[in-house]
Amino acid sequence: MLFQHVAIAGLAHIDAPVRLSSDDINARLKPTLDRLRIRTDVLQDIAGIHARRLWDGPMLASDAATLAAVKALADAGIEPDRVGLLVNTSVSRDYLEPSTASIVSGNLGLSELCQNFDVANACLAFINGMDIASRMIERGEIDYALVVDGETADLAYEKTLERLTSPDVTEEQFRNELATLTLGCGAAAMVMARTELAPGAPRYRGGVTRAATQWNGLCRGNLDRMVTDTRQLLIEGLKLAQRTWIAAKGALGWVAEELDEFVIHQVSQVHTQAFIKAFGIDPKKVLTIFNEHGNIGPASVPIVLSKLREMGRLKKGDRVALLGIGSGLNCSMAEVVW
Numbered sequence: 001m002l003f004q005h006v007a008i009a010g011l012a013h014i015d016a017p018v019r020l021s022s023d024d025i026n027a028r029l030k031p032t033l034d035r036l037r038i039r040t041d042v043l044q045d046i047a048g049i050h051a052r053r054l055w056d057g058p059m060l061a062s063d064a065a066t067l068a069a070v071k072a073l074a075d076a077g078i079e080p081d082r083v084g085l086l087v088n089t090s091v092s093r094d095y096l097e098p099s100t101a102s103i104v105s106g107n108l109g110l111s112e113l114c115q116n117f118d119v120a121n122a123c124l125a126f127i128n129g130m131d132i133a134s135r136m137i138e139r140g141e142i143d144y145a146l147v148v149d150g151e152t153a154d155l156a157y158e159k160t161l162e163r164l165t166s167p168d169v170t171e172e173q174f175r176n177e178l179a180t181l182t183l184g185c186g187a188a189a190m191v192m193a194r195t196e197l198a199p200g201a202p203r204y205r206g207g208v209t210r211a212a213t214q215w216n217g218l219c220r221g222n223l224d225r226m227v228t229d230t231r232q233l234l235i236e237g238l239k240l241a242q243r244t245w246i247a248a249k250g251a252l253g254w255v256a257e258e259l260d261e262f263v264i265h266q267v268s269q270v271h272t273q274a275f276i277k278a279f280g281i282d283p284k285k286v287l288t289i290f291n292e293h294g295n296i297g298p299a300s301v302p303i304v305l306s307k308l309r310e311m312g313r314l315k316k317g318d319r320v321a322l323l324g325i326g327s328g329l330n331c332s333m334a335e336v337v338w
Contacts, residue, residue: 002206006134009198010076010191013306016053048269052184052294061092062103064150064187072189084142086116089125091297092152124326126298145192149299153183159224179228184294188302207334208247212240219327248333260318266290266300314338
C-alpha cells in the first residue's frame with residue numbers, strides 16, 4: 001500500500017536507564033559455560049551485543065509506551081483529544097486483557113471517539129501499526145493517529161538467567177534460550193497525520209510486505225521465556241527479506257545507492273551484516289544501536305529513526321528505508337521521505 005496524504009507529525013523514543021553488560025551476564029553464566037565447555041562469547045563476539053538497557057525497577061509496557069507517547073504528542077504540538085486512533089504494537093503487555101492500548105489511552109486521557117487496540121506481530125508490529133493508521137488517514141477517516149510501543153524484558157532476563165544457571169541445564173536448552181539475553185528495553189511513539197495538517201513534515205510513502213509463515217516455529221516466546229533456532233531463523237529470514245527487497249524495488253523504485261539512510265530492525269551484528277551484504281548497502285548509511293541497546297523488538301525501528309533525527313543526520317528530502325522482519329516469519333520494507 002502506498003500513500004499520498006500521510007505525514008509523520010511527531011516522533012519520540014525513551015531509552016531505558018540501566019545498562020546491563022554482556023560481561024556481567026557472562027560472569028553469572030560462568031559455572032554453566034565451564035560445565036558445558038562453551039568457550040565462544042556468543043553475546044559479544046557473534047551477536048555483537050556488549051550491553052542492553054533495562055528499566056530501573058518495575059515498569060509496565062503501558063507505562064513505557066505512555067512516556068514515549070507524551071513526548072511524541074508534544075513533538076507534534078497537538079492535544080491528546082485530537083488523536084483518532086491509538087495502536088499499541090508492543091510485544092510486552094500488561095495483561096492478556098484488557099488491551100495494553102486501552103491502558104495507554106486511559107493514561108493519556110484520549111477521547112471516547114478514539115479507537116484503540118493492540119497489534120501483535122513480533123518485531124514487525126510497529127511498521128504494521130503505521131500502515132493501519134496510514135490507511136485510515138489516507139481515507140479521511142481520522143486526522144491524527146498515535147502508534148506506540150513499550151518493551152519490558154526484565155522478567156525474561158530474570159527467569160532466563162535462573163534457568164541457564166541451573167546445574168542441570170543442557171547444552172541444547174542453553175543455546176535455544178541464549179537469544180533471550182540479546183533483548184533490550186525501551187519505548188517509542190509516532191504521531192501520524194494528514195499531510196495538510198503537518199506542512200513540511202516527513203512523508204510516509206508506505207511499502208510492501210511478504211510472508212513465509214511456514215517458518216512460524218523458529219522463534220517462540222512468552223513474557224518469561226523465548227526459544228529460538230537462531231541459525232535457521234537467519235537463513236530463512238534472509239531469504240524472505242530478499243524477496244521483500246525485490247518487491248520494494250518494484251513498488252518504491254528503490255536503488256540502494258539512491259537511498260540516504262537504512263533503518264534496519266536491530267537484531268544482532270550477524271543479521272545486520274547479512275542485510276548490508278545482501279542488498280549492497282553502504283554501512284555508513286546504517287545507524288546501529290544493538291551493540292549497546294540489544295534487540296528492542298518492534299520499538300527498534302522507530303527508536304533508530306528518532307535517534308537519527310536527534311543526531312541531525314536526516315535532511316529535508318532524504319529518502320529513508322525502513323526494513324523490518326519478525327518471527328512468524330513476516331517482513332516489511334517501507335519508505336519515509338524526510
